[in-house]
Amino acid sequence: MSRTERLLDILQILRRHRRPVSGAVLAQETGVSLRTLYRDIATLQSMGAEIDGEPGMGYVLKPGFLLPPLMLSPTEIEALALGLKWASQRTDAPMGEAARNAMAKVGAVLPPELRHRFEDDALAVIPHWEATEREDLPVIRQALGEERKLLLGYADQHGARSERVVWPITVGYMDATQILAAWCELRGDYRHFRVDRIEHVSLLPERMPRRRRDLQKEWRDTILQNRPSEPS
CATH class of the missing domain: 1.10.10.10 (Winged helix-like DNA-binding domain superfamily/Winged helix DNA-binding domain)
Known part of the structure; x- marks a missing residue:
């Protein structure tokens, strides 16, 4: 070394x-x-x-000290490029645009030998599903960042519709859909909501009564013991 x-x-x-x-x-x-x-x-x-x-x-x-991208290793460059390619194709429009903008900014400051690795398609994200426009994801991300409650109109796996006030914790991105993990006030427990089954979502003015970081820790402990199912 x-x-x-x-x-x-x-x-x-x-x-x-x-x-x-x-x-x-x-x-x-x-x-x-x-x-x-x-x-x-x-x-x-x-x-x-x-x-x-x-x-x-x-x-x-100390927090705030950042390494410039040109100090990344070639393998780290490939990992970064692959992640940004995935985000540009498998998320909603604002997030996809942000990923493409980030790729342009990183590529602009890399030296030529690393820029080649960054722009190379040796590692590619192969689309095998038809992306759908999800206007609710930006609202959910805003709620996550501001730690605010959401009002969801939701249809479960059996088609039963309900309205839920939830405290959003995290969004998991899968190939074909996204999963919102949240505390559900109706059930008084953690629940998983498939984003493609959310019929409407509204950002509520109330902030969550607990910090999202604390909820995340409790939620992780919960799923290790007994994975919560889709809302009932």
């Missing part, structure tokens, strides 16, 4: 942790001595990386 790659690895390790990481752990993960690790930290700090800490106390990278 070159020193440049090692420095990038140190930054990536620090970005994965919110709490201080000891020098011993960093040295072990990068395969160098503790003395070399301390020199690498000093080098990164001199290059502008806002790394707080000192020997014996651990190190933490």
Whole structure:
């Protein structure tokens, strides 16, 4: 591993942790001595990386420090391109346009050798379903971001219609549809709603009484114990 790659690895390790990481752990993960690790930290700090800490106390990278795209590895470039291609084809129109704009911006700042990997179609998303326009997805995403309640008009798998006030938690993107996980006030429990069965959706002014992050954790614990079914 070159020193440049090692420095990038140190930054990536620090970005994965919110709490201080000891020098011993960093040295072990990068395969160098503790003395070399301390020199690498000093080098990164001199290059502008806002790394707080000192020997014996651990190190933490301040939020907001970003690596420019040109410092991504070729495999990371391919992964990024594949993900953006998927988002451009398998989501709603605003999200698809955002993905295409992001691809253009990233491609514009990459050096030629990486731009070729980024624009190459060696890894492609093959469409095998007919995309439908989902005007409700932008509303759902707004509710997720603002932590607000939604009013859903929903038809279940048997065709029974109902209106639900829900606290949206997350949207899972599958090949042919999307699944909204939410707390349902009617049932007093977590439920999964197929987005293609939502007949209308309205963003309510009320905010959710609990933080979405807390609901997500509780929901994950719930599905590990007993996966919630489609609304009844």
